[in-house]
Every structure is written in C-alpha cells, then in structure tokens.
Amino acid sequence: MKSSALYSLAAVAALFAGCTVGPDYKPPSTASTPAQWSEPLQGGETSQPDSVASWWRSFNDPELNSLINRAVAANLDLKIAEARVRQARAQAGIASSAFLPTLDANGSYTRQWVSKNGDFPLPPSVSQPFNLYQAGFDASWEIDVFGGNRRNVEATNAQLAATEYSRRDVLVSLLGDVARSYVETRAAQQRLAIAQQNISAKQDALNLTRERYNKGLTSDLDVAQASTLLATTQAAVPSLQSSIQVSIHRLSFLLALPPGALAGELSAVTPIPSSPPQVPVGLPSDLLRRRPDIQQAERTLAAQTALIGAATADLFPKFYLTGAAGLQTLNAGTFFNSNSKFWSIGPSVDWPLFEGEKIRSQIHVQNALQEQALANYQSTVLRAFSDVEDALVAYANEQTRRQSLAQAVDSSQQTLQLANDRYANGIASFLDVLDAERSLYATQDQLADSDRAISVDLISLYKALGGGWEISPNPAPSSPPAPHSSSSTPAPAVAQM
Numbered sequence: 001m002k003s004s005a006l007y008s009l010a011a012v013a014a015l016f017a018g019c020t021v022g023p024d025y026k027p028p029s030t031a032s033t034p035a036q037w038s039e040p041l042q043g044g045e046t047s048q049p050d051s052v053a054s055w056w057r058s059f060n061d062p063e064l065n066s067l068i069n070r071a072v073a074a075n076l077d078l079k080i081a082e083a084r085v086r087q088a089r090a091q092a093g094i095a096s097s098a099f100l101p102t103l104d105a106n107g108s109y110t111r112q113w114v115s116k117n118g119d120f121p122l123p124p125s126v127s128q129p130f131n132l133y134q135a136g137f138d139a140s141w142e143i144d145v146f147g148g149n150r151r152n153v154e155a156t157n158a159q160l161a162a163t164e165y166s167r168r169d170v171l172v173s174l175l176g177d178v179a180r181s182y183v184e185t186r187a188a189q190q191r192l193a194i195a196q197q198n199i200s201a202k203q204d205a206l207n208l209t210r211e212r213y214n215k216g217l218t219s220d221l222d223v224a225q226a227s228t229l230l231a232t233t234q235a236a237v238p239s240l241q242s243s244i245q246v247s248i249h250r251l252s253f254l255l256a257l258p259p260g261a262l263a264g265e266l267s268a269v270t271p272i273p274s275s276p277p278q279v280p281v282g283l284p285s286d287l288l289r290r291r292p293d294i295q296q297a298e299r300t301l302a303a304q305t306a307l308i309g310a311a312t313a314d315l316f317p318k319f320y321l322t323g324a325a326g327l328q329t330l331n332a333g334t335f336f337n338s339n340s341k342f343w344s345i346g347p348s349v350d351w352p353l354f355e356g357e358k359i360r361s362q363i364h365v366q367n368a369l370q371e372q373a374l375a376n377y378q379s380t381v382l383r384a385f386s387d388v389e390d391a392l393v394a395y396a397n398e399q400t401r402r403q404s405l406a407q408a409v410d411s412s413q414q415t416l417q418l419a420n421d422r423y424a425n426g427i428a429s430f431l432d433v434l435d436a437e438r439s440l441y442a443t444q445d446q447l448a449d450s451d452r453a454i455s456v457d458l459i460s461l462y463k464a465l466g467g468g469w470e471i472s473p474n475p476a477p478s479s480p481p482a483p484h485s486s487s488s489t490p491a492p493a494v495a496q497m
Contacts, residue, residue, distance in 0.1 A: 022151055037281070
C-alpha cells in the first residue's frame, strides 16, 4: 500500500473523527417537581436541608449504632451489590479497550507437502516434504469513525454509575431494615413487660377475691371473672415472645449471623428508641439527588440512550488499520537472518450492506428499551414523592394518636384506683374493677405499640428520603467502614459518594 493511500485513510478518519451517531443524552426535565410537600409538616419535621446521612444517630441508642456498623460490614446482600459494582467496573474496562489496538503473537512449525499443481508451486531447489518455521505479530486497530465504540463506553460508564446507585439503594434498605427490626424487638419486649406486670396485678386481684369469697364477702362469680381476666392476659404472652424471637432472628440474618446469635446481647429490656424533636426533610427538589433509586433510574436511562447510538453505528462501515510482521524460513539455521523478515500494513473496511433488517430492528429494540427506561424513571420519581408524603402523614398522625393514648393511660389509672376504692367500701361491684383493669392494660399496650409505630414511621421517613449516604457530584464506588470496637461510639456515615 503506497503512503499516499495511508494519508488518504488518515484524512477520512480525521474528517469523521467527531461524528457520533445516535441521540445525545439530555437529563429528564424536573419542571414538574413540586416546590413544597403537600402534607403539612406537623410532626416536628422542618424543610431545612436534609442532613440524613447518619440518621440513626438521632435515636441516641448505642446498641442501634453498633448493629448498624456490623450490618454494613457483614450483610450478604450488600456484599452481592458491591460485587456487582466490581463487575460493572470491569465491563466498563472491556468497553474502553475497544479504543486500543490489538496485538497478537504467534509462532508455528509445520512439516508440509505442497501440491505441484497448486497456485504457489515450490521452487525446484526446495525438496518435499519440507519444514516451515514462522513467528511474528498481528496487529489491528479500529478507527472509531462513527462513534460506535464511544457510545458503548458512554453506556457502560452510565451503567457503572447505575450499579453503584443500586448498591446504595441496598444500603438504604439495609439501614432501615436493621433499625426497624431493632425497634420491633424493643417494642415487643416493652409490651411483654407490660403484660407481665398486669399478670402479676391480676394474680394478686384473683388471690384477694378468693380470700373475700372464703370469708363470704363476695360471690364465686367474682372469682370466675378474675380468673378469666388473668388467663386472657396470660394468653398474650406467647405471641409477644414469638415477636421478640422473630425480630432477633431477622436482625441476626441482616448481620450475617446464625438466628440466635444476638439473643443474649438483646435480652435486657431497654426503652424503645425515641424520635428526635426535629426532623429535617428538605424540599422535594432535594429528593431527586438524595434517593439512590432515582439516580439509578436516571443513569440507566442515560445508558440506554447511548446504546441507541451504538446500534445505529452498525449501519455504517467500520475502518481498520491492520498489520503483521515476523520471521519465516524453511531452515531453522537461518530463522534470525534478515532475509527471513516479512511485514505488511494496510487499511480495511467492513460494511454490512444487507442484514435483512437485522440492524434496524436492533435500533428499534434499543429505542423501545429507552422508552421503558424513561417511563421507569418517571415512575420512580413519583413513587419517591409518594413514599415521603405517606411517611410524613403517618409520622405526624401517629404522634397525635400517641398523645391521646398517653392521656387515656392516665385516665385509666385513675379509674382503676377509684374502682378499687369503691369496691373495697362496698359501693361498686367487682365487675367495675375488672373493667377498669382491662381498660388500663389495653391502653398501656396500645401506648407501647404507638411508641413503636412513631419510631417505625420515622425510620420509614428517613428511608423514603434516601438517608444513609452523602451526596457528591460524581458517584464513586466506596467501601463500607470497619465496625467500631465500642457500641457506644457514634456510627459514621456508612457510605459516601
């Protein structure tokens, strides 16, 4: 190939070097994002910027901090997500390698007999059969004229970012699941303690009633009613014990431990983690940057848009610069002789002129997938707004319910005291005492459950806000921190961008 032909090829490549076929990605419009939340912030929430990277610290519970740290370090779902990030990073490297030339080394020895009637008969000086020694290099470099490789790299880089956001979504879910299971454990323990206290009080009431019956001061009906109320309260104990064990098993699973590994650690009864006085939720516009599932959907849309261009590039010719160099001889003794050298270099073109509509169908496929990715992004954004609004209303209303239940507990305690006094003075029947005891136990149990619901609703709100990692402009896969040696040490932000 003459040098002028190589210059012509270089000129053609330079002319089309900036030509990249397919649509250029533009982020979806956020014009429809509401300026404020539709639900009033009546539960202590504020519209201040949402600093929720380490939201679990707001509960001021050292045991919860310790469980969070250990879960981040050991959870198997998170390890799977991290491995997927490494896989996506490797796939991005594979796509980037298309810009580089390929170089293959080869060597061979053959014993041959060539047909005397073939296209390339041997010289008379070469006797048959003969030996052929050969070694050399083959090189090939695709000149990305129409940007197919560039679109593939664009797609794999976007998919790498989407995979990282997927890992962070797993992290957000993990943090919420650990905190929720911990709250469920403490709440069940509190309710069990209330039930046991009531069982003790009802046992005392039953003993007193039997004494009064033996003295002829009351009827056997009062004894039967007291015995029934005691048995009813005792019946709640097994289900509460089951709830405690199931929650501990769930926590152990999240920490990649055997089911009963945390039973001793969590056996002591402690209060349900209380919510902070204020919860900064930020504005709806912050949610687009905060939620990893929204970021994942957006990056998936970007990757799918780039794949349209990669498919479109198959409609156009592909240009290659190929070459070969090496040594070839019939005699091993002259293998390294300068006369054994050979080389070749030249351009080549590959252009699929007829593929039976295969390429255009592939473009239609990628267009349809891009439409799906756009719809999925829009759906994810709407679902995120709905999650936050639901959590806001649940958190605020549960606090109102809790205030009413606290007043009901106070009233029930006073009612029980009055009923006991009236019964002791013979003014009221024992049925009034039983009704007062039943009402007090029910309201105490409901109050404990409301404390649980407030904490769970707050956890759901933090999860809906995408809490658990720091925001930064560019996603960069990160490793989880090592767990702290002391459970009383506040946990760091477990993931940073």
